[in-house]
Amino acid sequence: xxxxxxxxxxxxxxxxxxxxxxxxxxxxxxxxxxxxxxxxxxxxxxxxxxxxxxxxxxxxxxxxxxxxxxxxxxxxxxxxxxxxxxxxxxxxxxxxxxxxxxxxxxxxxxxxxxxxxxxxxxxxxxxxxxxxxxxxxxxxxxxxxxxxxxxxxxxxxxxxxxxxxxxxxxxxxxxxxxxxxxxxxxxxxxxxxxxxxxxxxxxxxxxxxxxxxxx
Amino acid sequence: xxxxxxxxxxxxxxxxxxxxxxxxxxxxxxxxxxxxxxxxxxxxxxxxxxxxxxxxxxxxxxxxxxxxxxxxxxxxxxxxxxxxxxxxxxxxxxxxxxxxxxxxxxxxxxxxxxxxxxxxxxxxxxxxxxxxxxxxxxxxxxxxxxxxxxxxxxxxxxxxxxxxxxxxxxxxxxxxxxxxxxxxxxxxxxxxxxxxxxxxxxxxxxxxxxxxxxxxxxxxxxxxxxxxxxxxxxxxxxxxxxxxxxxxxxxxxxxx
Ligand SMILES: Nc1ncnc2c1ncn2[C@@H]1O[C@H](COP(=O)(O)OP(=O)(O)O)[C@@H](O)[C@H]1O
Ligand SMILES: [Mg+2]
Numbered sequence: 001x002x003x004x005x006x007x008x009x010x011x012x013x014x015x016x017x018x019x020x021x022x023x024x025x026x027x028x029x030x031x032x033x034x035x036x037x038x039x040x041x042x043x044x045x046x047x048x049x050x051x052x053x054x055x056x057x058x059x060x061x062x063x064x065x066x067x068x069x070x071x072x073x074x075x076x077x078x079x080x081x082x083x084x085x086x087x088x089x090x091x092x093x094x095x096x097x098x099x100x101x102x103x104x105x106x107x108x109x110x111x112x113x114x115x116x117x118x119x120x121x122x123x124x125x126x127x128x129x130x131x132x133x134x135x136x137x138x139x140x141x142x143x144x145x146x147x148x149x150x151x152x153x154x155x156x157x158x159x160x161x162x163x164x165x166x167x168x169x170x171x172x173x174x175x176x177x178x179x180x181x182x183x184x185x186x187x188x189x190x191x192x193x194x195x196x197x198x199x200x201x202x203x204x205x206x207x208x209x210x211x212x213x214x215x
Numbered sequence: 216x217x218x219x220x221x222x223x224x225x226x227x228x229x230x231x232x233x234x235x236x237x238x239x240x241x242x243x244x245x246x247x248x249x250x251x252x253x254x255x256x257x258x259x260x261x262x263x264x265x266x267x268x269x270x271x272x273x274x275x276x277x278x279x280x281x282x283x284x285x286x287x288x289x290x291x292x293x294x295x296x297x298x299x300x301x302x303x304x305x306x307x308x309x310x311x312x313x314x315x316x317x318x319x320x321x322x323x324x325x326x327x328x329x330x331x332x333x334x335x336x337x338x339x340x341x342x343x344x345x346x347x348x349x350x351x352x353x354x355x356x357x358x359x360x361x362x363x364x365x366x367x368x369x370x371x372x373x374x375x376x377x378x379x380x381x382x383x384x385x386x387x388x389x390x391x392x393x394x395x396x397x398x399x400x401x402x403x404x405x406x407x408x409x410x411x412x413x414x415x416x417x418x419x420x421x422x423x424x425x426x427x428x429x430x431x432x433x434x435x436x437x438x439x440x441x442x443x444x445x446x447x448x449x450x451x452x453x454x455x456x457x458x459x460x461x462x463x464x465x466x467x468x469x470x471x
Contacts, residue, residue: 118271119314119373123328123380124304126296133327137318214318214360 006185009176016172017193023086023158023168024197027093028151034098035150039105053102060099066160068092073164089161097154104150108143109135141212148205155198169193220283222247222415223268223384229276230263230439237263238274239439245384248413252426252447255436256462261419264436265386268417269306270299281305281384304332307377311389313369315361321348321372322357325379332380347375351405367398374405385409387418391425423466427451435459 034056041053060068072081073088083091112135120130162171173190177183223245230238237260245251253261266272268279270287279286286302288295316324325347326340335343348354351371361369370390377385387406391399403425409416410429420426426433427447434444435454443456454460 113314115310115312115314116316119308119310119316120328122269122271122303122306122308123376124300124332125328126300129331133331134316141318214362 001188002182002185005180005182006189009180009186010189012176013169013172013189013193016167016169017197019166019168020155020158020194021197023089023093023161023166024151024155024201026090027097027154027158030090030094031097031101031150031154032147034095035101035105038098038102039109042102042106043109057099057102060096061103065093065096065157066163068096069160069164085161085164085166088164089158089166093154093157093161096157097150100150100153101147104146105139105143107146108139111142112138141214144205144209144212148202148209151201151205152198155201156194159194221280222249222282223417224280225264225268225277226280227277228264228267228274228279230260230267230272231275237439238267240277241439241441242277243434243441245415245417247383247415249432250410250416250418250430252430252433253417253419253436254421254423254426254433254462255442259436260439261436262388265308265388265417265419268384268386269303269308271308300332304328304380305383307374307380307382307385309370309374309377309385309387309390311392313361313366313373313393315369315373315376317361320358320360321353321364321375324361324372324376328376329379343379344375347379348372350378350408351375352401365398366394367401370394370402371405374402374409378409383415385414385416387416387420389419389421392421421466423451423463435462437462 038053038056041049042057044050044053069088069092072092073083073085076083076088116134116138117130120134121127125133158168159170161168162174165171167175169190173186176186180186221244223243225241225243228238228241228243229236241264243251253264255261263272267274268281268286270279274287281302284302286299288298290298316327319327322341322344325344326335329335329343330337330340344357345354348357351374353368353371353375356364356368356372361372364372374390390406391402394402399422403422406416406418406425407429418426418430430447432444433447433450434441435450435456435458436442437458443450443454443459450459451463454463
């Protein structure tokens with residue numbers, strides 16, 4: 001194993017790792033937004049919103065994220081959507097992650113004991129008041145861990161945007177293989193950096209989960 | 216409304232879950248200050264009837280009236296919501312499994328609705344919480360979370376939460392059924408205290424002794440109908456219906 005080479009290219013990988021982090025953060029924000037809207041739609045009292053929410057989930061979970069990215073990035077211009085690779089990466093992965101998060105958030109909300117809503121409604125709270133005063137604070141605690149799983153998957157999925165030439169970790173590894181012919185070292189380096197990102201994120205999620213639990 | 220307005224009036228209540236008819240044409244009046252007990256075996260429709268009174272489990276036929284206002288009105292969604300929220304503020308409900316809000320302290324459980332719905336200031340809300348929790352003997356635990364309380368204590372906080380809205384009517388759905396036997400009495404004492412204050416109450420219970428000691432009237436329900444009703448001394452001592460006798464006999468056997 002060529003350790004010397006790994007140390008030499010390491011700074012460039014580190015820079016690429018920051019792109020992966022930025023990509024992950026933006027994707028997570030968009031994913032959470034889509035997931036919240038998706039869950040609200042799936043739990044709506046209006047049938048057409050429930051249908052839209054369900055359709056969103058089945059389409060984006062039912063097709064490969066890579067195909068979604070390709071349609072957006074390569075197919076987009078044909079229907080008038082011009083995005084650079086980074087933008088397409090964030091939007092494509094964000095909407096994809098949102099479909100998974102929709103199910104996570106919805107699951108946490110329906111996991112709150114139905115007696116909670118009944119007790120709130122009995123006191124005279126409106127449906128929305130019951131939701132934000134009673135249901136959401138409890139659901140939020142239940143969704144930290146599963147959203148952490150979504151986040152873990154999402155970070156790993158950012159590797160897909162190498163296929164549309166976003167200069168993140170995976171793409172950088174591939175590029176250096178082209179000049180060094182050392183795939184083992186280059187992918188290993190990328191893998192280590194992914195692991196660090198995911199480890200730190202996992203600790204953050206665990207910390208948050210402990211912090212929000214009721215005493 | 217020239218004739219005297221009834222306090223609670225249930226007219227021909229009918230409820231079906233799909234093809235299962237759970238309430239079959241039940242009519243019932245409750246006067247102000249009256250305490251009505253409902254007994255009957257599991258599945259006879261007691262909870263469904265109680266939950267129909269504040270429209271938590273809407274009837275499929277019949278009407279519920281509270282002080283001359285129909286509770287289960289047919290209205291467009293938004294108007295219905297406004298109407299039912301106003302009605303529910305007047306009707307307190309206590310559940311078998313307490314349904315306290317686990318992310319709130321006893322104080323917050325009691326004050327959340329009055330603050331939100333009646334715009335109470337924090338100072339007034341604190342005073343209210345102290346007053347209501349003191350009444351149920353839970354003042355010392357005012358800043359405890361539900362998970363830090365015993366079942367009996369939880370139920371007492373739940374009663375305080377309901378009382379904090381100053382309801383005209385209290386509904387109890389087997390308030391002591393989920394409690395360990397030694398914790399039943401503390402909750403019963405709170406309910407007896409309310410009875411002494413002439414709170415109007417409808418109490419679904421499995422405890423015949425308790426029903427006999429606090430209720431003005433007891434109803435025996437079976438398979439969605441009120442089989443028999445009367446003052447407890449009559450219903451428990453001299454029931455006229457075979458089904459009532461059967462139920463009481465089984466129940467008393469079970470208790471010993
Ligand atoms: N949400 C529901 N959906 C279908 N059936 C129900 C529902 N709630 C109650 N039931 C049925 O209605 C009957 C009466 O239930 P309930 O009012 O809870 O009885 P009780 O409180 O006297 O034990 C039971 O047969 C029960 O299975
Ligand atoms: Mg019941």
